Amino acid sequence: xxxxxxxxxxxxxxxxxxxxxxxxxxAKELLFPIREGQKRLFTKRDRARLKLILRGKxxxxxxEEIRQLLDLYHMGDQQQTQILRSYEIAKExxxxxETQRDELSEAIDDLRGQIKWGEKMIxxxxxxxxxxx
Numbered sequence: 829x830x831x832x833x834x835x836x837x838x839x840x841x842x843x844x845x846x847x848x849x850x851x852x853x854x855a856k857e858l859l860f861p862i863r864e865g866q867k868r869l870f871t872k873r874d875r876a877r878l879k880l881i882l883r884g885k886x887x888x889x890x891x892e893e894i895r896q897l898l899d900l901y902h903m904g905d906q907q908q909t910q911i912l913r914s915y916e917i918a919k920e921x922x923x924x925x926e927t928q929r930d931e932l933s934e935a936i937d938d939l940r941g942q943i944k945w946g947e948k949m950i951x952x953x954x955x956x957x958x959x960x961x
Contacts, residue, residue, distance in 0.1 A: 833862065833869035843878055853881060858895060887921055 836847050853859045854868070858881055861868035870878075877898055884894040897917070900910035 833871055834875065836861075836868050836870070839870050839875070839878070842875075843882060845878075845882070850878075853878070856891060856895070858891070858898065887918070888925065889917065889921060893917055 834842065836850055839845070839850055840847055850859065850861075850868075850870075854861060859870065859874045859877055861870045861874055863869075880898060881891075881894055884897070885891075889897075897910060897914050900913055901907060
């Protein structure tokens with residue numbers, strides 16, 4: 829085996845993914861390892877694609893969005909279309925994430941307020957119980 833290819837185990841170790849994950853991405857036609865019998869050999873291209881897939885997943889892109897972006901690599905325009913579309917999707921995703929963060933921050937603040945109210949209610953009930961005894 830040359831250093832140009834990696835086995836499924838080497839890919840798993842290098843990218844901290846499971847064999848099932850790699851087979852899933854292969855089934856979804858996002859990765860295209862060389863098949864030698866039952867053995868899968870992943871090329872430098874597969875490694876680059878996996879890196880982009882994992883980054884896209886981390887940012888919340890759907891697999892279909894990731895596929896579309898990966899497919900744009902072969903447009904023959906020095907990745908201009910791919911970069912532009914990646915930029916557009918990333919800006920949309922960032923806006924979504926910021927909205928989610930703001931909604932989560934508001935929910936956290938509300939929950940803190942409810943907990944403080946609960947603490948006061950519990951303290952009041954304990955005082956009433958102590959006074960009644």
